Amino acid sequence: MDESIGSTFDRRVWELTARIPAGRVATYAAIARAMGTKGYRAVGGALNRNPHAPTIPCHRVVGSDGRLTGYAGGVDAKRRMLADEGVVFTRSGRVDLRSCGFAFDS
Secondary structure (H helix, E strand, C coil), X not given: CCCCCCCHHHHHHHXXXXXXXXXXXXXXXXXXXXCCCCCHHHHHHHHHCCCCCCCCCHHHEECCCCCCCCCCCCHHHHHHHHHHXXXXXXXXXXXXXXXHECCCCC
């Protein structure tokens, strides 16, 4: 990853996000916890600035309740991309975090 792009915080968010495999999702809060912070909104900001999509798959990051949140290409595109990867959705349209959630190793 180009060290001249983004802040140290941004690059750490992008590094963690790059670890989320296809068919799985992580939450903004899970990424923040893996970084030792409670700044889940800052995680969202870093993903909004992600210049490496789709190599760094920011579409694989969702709200803590499985809700699809902002995505540069639109939430409908995010849903399609996740569905194409095999992510399971509940009847209410949220990601089924029990079956598709990704946990970062400490």
